[in-house]
Amino acid sequence: MKFVSNVKADVTADVVYMMCPMHLLKLDEMIKKIDKGQILEILTDYDGALEDIPGWCEKTGNQFIGLDEDEDYYKFYVKKTVNSQKQ
Amino acid sequence: MKCYFDHVATNPLHPDVLEAMMPYFKEEYGNPLSLYELGGKARDAVEKAREATAKLIKAKPSTIVFTSSGAESNNFALRGLALARQANGKHIMVSKVEHHSILNSARFLEKSGFVVTYLPVDKYGIVGPEVVKSSITKETTVISIIHASSEIGTIEPLKEIVTIAKEHNILFHTDAVATTGNIPIDVNELNIDALSMSAHQFYGPKGAGALYIREGVRIVPLIYGGIQENGRRAGTENVPAIVGMGKAAEIAIRDMEKRMNHTQRLRDKVIDAFTKIPHIYLTGHPEKRLHNHASFVVEFIEGEAMLLLLAMKGIYTASGSACSSKALKSSPILLSIGTPTALAQGSIVFSLGEGNSDEEIDYLLEEFPKVVVKLREMSPFAKGWEK
Numbered sequence: 001m002k003f004v005s006n007v008k009a010d011v012t013a014d015v016v017y018m019m020c021p022m023h024l025l026k027l028d029e030m031i032k033k034i035d036k037g038q039i040l041e042i043l044t045d046y047d048g049a050l051e052d053i054p055g056w057c058e059k060t061g062n063q064f065i066g067l068d069e070d071e072d073y074y075k076f077y078v079k080k081t082v083n084s085q086k087q
Numbered sequence: 088m089k090c091y092f093d094h095v096a097t098n099p100l101h102p103d104v105l106e107a108m109m110p111y112f113k114e115e116y117g118n119p120l121s122l123y124e125l126g127g128k129a130r131d132a133v134e135k136a137r138e139a140t141a142k143l144i145k146a147k148p149s150t151i152v153f154t155s156s157g158a159e160s161n162n163f164a165l166r167g168l169a170l171a172r173q174a175n176g177k178h179i180m181v182s183k184v185e186h187h188s189i190l191n192s193a194r195f196l197e198k199s200g201f202v203v204t205y206l207p208v209d210k211y212g213i214v215g216p217e218v219v220k221s222s223i224t225k226e227t228t229v230i231s232i233i234h235a236s237s238e239i240g241t242i243e244p245l246k247e248i249v250t251i252a253k254e255h256n257i258l259f260h261t262d263a264v265a266t267t268g269n270i271p272i273d274v275n276e277l278n279i280d281a282l283s284m285s286a287h288q289f290y291g292p293k294g295a296g297a298l299y300i301r302e303g304v305r306i307v308p309l310i311y312g313g314i315q316e317n318g319r320r321a322g323t324e325n326v327p328a329i330v331g332m333g334k335a336a337e338i339a340i341r342d343m344e345k346r347m348n349h350t351q352r353l354r355d356k357v358i359d360a361f362t363k364i365p366h367i368y369l370t371g372h373p374e375k376r377l378h379n380h381a382s383f384v385v386e387f388i389e390g391e392a393m394l395l396l397l398a399m400k401g402i403y404t405a406s407g408s409a410c411s412s413k414a415l416k417s418s419p420i421l422l423s424i425g426t427p428t429a430l431a432q433g434s435i436v437f438s439l440g441e442g443n444s445d446e447e448i449d450y451l452l453e454e455f456p457k458v459v460v461k462l463r464e465m466s467p468f469a470k471g472w473e474k
Contacts, residue, residue: 017171017307018318025314071174 001050004066007077009041010034016045016073023049024056031062032084039065040080045073053078089401090447094379094440095237095265096405100331101290107334108292111327119324120315129326136333140297143336144263144282145273152298152316153329157264157285158188159309160298161231163320164260164281165192167306168229169201172258176226180204182214182243183423184236186262190419193231202226211372212241212424219248227257234263234272234282238407238420238436239371240380242266249278258304264288264296265377268339270347280304286328290441291335295328342441350379350439353448357381357437360452364459370421370434379440384426385433388462393435396458402451405436429468 013030015022023044030040042053050067053076057064065077091099111132117125119133134148141148154160169179181193183205193203204222206214214232230252235242245261252259260281266272267282268289274282281304286295300306300319312321339346358381361367366386385393390406397404407418421431437451 014303014305015318016305017167019308019311019314019321020318022314022318025318 001054002064002066003068004077005068007039007041007065007068007075009077010038012041012043014043016043018044020046020048021052024052027053027056027078031060031078031080034080036080036083038080040078042076042078043070043073044076049074049076088447088450090403090443090450092402092404092437092439092443092447092451095288095377095436095438097287097293098290098440099442100287100292101335101338103338104291104331104334108327108331111330115326117326119326120313129324132330132333133324133326136329136336139333139336139340140284141299143268143272143340144284144299145275146299147302149317150274150299150302152300152319153324153332154296154298154320155294155325156296157262157283157288158186158296160283160285160296161186161188161262161264162192163298163306163309164283164300165189165229165231166196167309168258168260168281168304169196170307171305172228173201176224176228178202178204178224178226179229179231180206180219180222180227181231182206182208182233184208184212184214184239184241184420185231185233186237186264189231189233189262206232208423210425211375212236212239212243212420213372213375214243214248216247216251220251223251223255223257227255229258229260231260231262234261234266235270235377236371236420237265237380237438238418238434239382239424240376240436241371242270242375242377244375245277245279253278268336269343269377269379271343274299274301281306286332286335289335289339292328292331294325295332297332346441347378349441350443353439353443353445354379354381354437356445356448357439357451361455364456367459368430370424370426377438380436380438382434382436384421384430385435385459386430387433387466387468388459389432390434392462393433393458396461397455400454400458402454405438406434407436 013026054064061082063079063081068075117129119130137148197203258280262283264285267284280301282299287293310321370382417431
């Protein structure tokens with residue numbers, strides 16, 4: 001797992017305490033809303049996201065930048081590298 | 088004559104609400120999460136209800152989480168907010184005039200290691216801002232104060248307390264079960280973080296409630312499972328009840344002023360008449376109270392006896408809260424406003440609705456004094472009092 005710090009995100013989605021698989025649904029929803037090249041930050045306390053989010057990036061072709069840890073949740077960073085229909 | 092004066096316990100379903108709900112019991116039975124058309128229709132109906140419910144408190148639809156009741160909303164709010172903020176501190180504050188769903192949730196948190204301050208109230212049941220201010224510690228994370236008490240009718244002046252809470256970065260929740268749909272509420276003007284409501288308090292169905300949670304406020308779920316309600320409250324949605332709640336909200340927005348004027352006029356007739364009977368006292372604030380609510384304590388007799396005699400005459404009312412009606416103990420709310428224990432036994436609450444008429448009130452005004460006289464004649468406590 002790649003740990004990063006001080007990543008400047010363009011957009012943040014906070015799904016802390018929201019149940020699985022909200023982290024993936026929100027990721028899918030938000031990535032469609034941002035421009036190619038922009039960075040999305042997802043905040044979640046769900047441990048399964050450690051596998052799910054890098055896996056989602058691999059599947060969709062977007063770049064998984066890495067994760068940072070806060071006191072009781074994770075911060076995942078995903079760069080949009082694939083064009084998708086913008087919503 | 089049958090007269091229902093217990094609208095804080097529950098309300099009859101508005102006929103238009105029942106009509107709106109019916110298709111979702113029958114042909115539109117889909118699960119809102121299903122991807123085919125039947126699911127889509129259920130999903131659209133839930134979202135339409137969310138919009139209407141949000142509008143009732145001037146909130147965004149995305150801030151509404153549907154629940155099964157006001158009690159669930161209160162449990163969810165107090166426990167969920169306290170747990171979400173526990174890294175910042177483990178002190179919460181609730182008033183002494185809260186509903187059991189708040190008080191018992193607070194006790195649960197207390198047993199789980201939180202410190203709870205039970206805020207005292209004045210003789211009208213009002214929580215003073217100074218008391219709140221002096222009770223705040225560095226560990227305080229959540230304050231929950233009821234918007235209006237269903238037992239004594241007092242409406243709490245929340246704004247000043249919310250301002251204090253915000254100055255200290257404390258989350259503020261209100262149990263607005265008795266007020267939502269009955270008086271105008273603007274969550275942004277009040278600047279609160281969470282608000283509980285219940286559909287059957289404004290002519291909607293039982294089994295539907297909601298919690299408003301301000302955008303960006305984190306909350307730990309009460310019910311774990313799937314992704315219903317944006318991953319915040321699991322369980323297949325009670326679609327007919329939610330649709331009913333939305334319809335009831337629409338009607339409440341349309342009819343609120345008319346309902347308020349009607350019930351306030353009837354309420355004032357009751358208060359004017361009954362406070363003229365010797366040894367009967369109005370409980371709660373004389374002006375800052377629910378427009379449909381007249382509550383009293385009657386000296387020398389018991390509330391239960393009054394209820395039974397009135398019920399024999401077709402008059403249905405309450406003594407204290409609906410939840411404590413079977414507990415046969417003095418109301419903690421009446422005790423907290425300084426009512427002596429013996430007097431608190433003589434509690435009676437008349438809560439009026441849009442269906443009540445002047446004829447019904449006249450019948451009550453005629454029958455209630457007779458009940459009081461009859462019971463006082465039998466009462467050993469009335470000795471010495473001039474009958």
